[in-house]
Amino acid sequence: MRAALNGGLRRIPIRALWAGGLIPLALLVWDAVTGGLGIDPIRDIEHRLGRTALYFLIASLAVTPVLRITGVSFMRFRRALGLLCFTYAGLHVLAWAVMDMALLWAAMARDVVKRPYLIFGMGAFLMLLALAVTSNNLSMRRMGTVAWCRLHQLVYVAAPLVTMHWIWALKTFPLEPALWLAAILVLLGLRVAVPRPIRWNVAAVQK
């Protein structure tokens, strides 16, 4: 069962994940062009991009615990999941800067250093940016495995920051981002609770 699943996963091209992962963007562009967004379309664009980025971030964080607990490996897809997250996060920041803030640079700069929700959000984005630019094979080789892994542990900081960015932007204490924050903490906790070495036949999984 597990072997069959892993075998099936190996046959899925990474490009298919990219194609599927860009569907939310295509739907958003379609809605924006056809007037299918709500009364405040800028808010909807920002929120949908931000949410989708968070979903891909959580998916990429789930890869290791899923492998350790079930032996099913999505490891091949993890880089693409991370880059999809960064794509949506980048568009989210772009929508905020261009549409919401109308490129009022001074106001944006003041806000980014002063407002907790923007400090959290921009902090997380800069971390994701660092991970994205070093996500290629060349960077991995140049940096060496140890340094590369250490840098990419930044995702453990970025993920909770993203949900705090959401929580701090709202007037009342909201349930949904709090649940996502809890989910992230569970995923991070599982890394500690279910340690390496992986119990499953790693060689078979990675072949």
Added chain:
Amino acid sequence: MPLRWSDVTPKNDYLNRRAFIAAGLAVAATPGWALTGKPSALSTDQKPNTLEEITNYNNFYEFGMDKTDPARHAGAMVTDPWAVEIGGMVDRPGSYGVDDLAPANALEERIYRLRCVEAWSMVIPWIGVPLASVLDRAGVQPGAKFVAFETLYRPEQMRGQSRPILDWPYKEGLRLDEAMHPLTILATGLYGDVLPNQNGAPIRLVVPWKYGFKSIKSIVKITLTDSRPMSTWEQMQPSEYGFYANVNPQVDHPRWSQATERRIGAGLFGGREETLMFNGYGDQVASLYAGMDLAKDY
């Protein structure tokens, strides 16, 4: 799915229901329920937002926290019969009907800017009467200094009230001179028709120089008092929401800037506009706050 005005349409239903109850027999309702208000010099000449925008982008947490929740769920609120209990330091306390407080021949159209504390804005053509006329009718006693307001509490019709998002029922308050100011109205209509439920039917406060949350909706209680009443948002987060809540670009919300605002309906690249002191009503109301430190009394 985006919600359009045509999708909402519990309107005909509730209009019919109102007419049925009010008249005691079924009548063709819609034409009879149009409201007209005399034009007012206090109206802005800015272009009002569309009815669709005004009725599908609402903060009315009694029906849910999303901007589209009120349009979706406010149809469940029964607004007829309706009574407003006026009490406290008044000569004629009692239960008043909406038509007593806002009779058809007294209605005025007031096209006002609305600035939300969330840094967006609209222009809305309200129909209503000066709050001062209502308070005069009840007879304010000399010692009264403040006016307290309360929204309907009816969780079986207001689904948001079944969760403790805020301390229900919603409460607001004004200083008496703010309440008596000619700009302050009780609105019963919008765009030539009775107020849609999601906008605070059947009667709501509109104070155009204060952040929108001060303009309490679906009012059932007005109390004149000599001590400053606590308002719902102030009670929940006093460091972020003050009693006065005057629109003030120089005093930021602790978590976001109030210097600029985004006009709903301006489009994807409409940009932002500068927020004006007292939402642009400074000429009329700044004197109310002479000598006060508005950074402290925010």
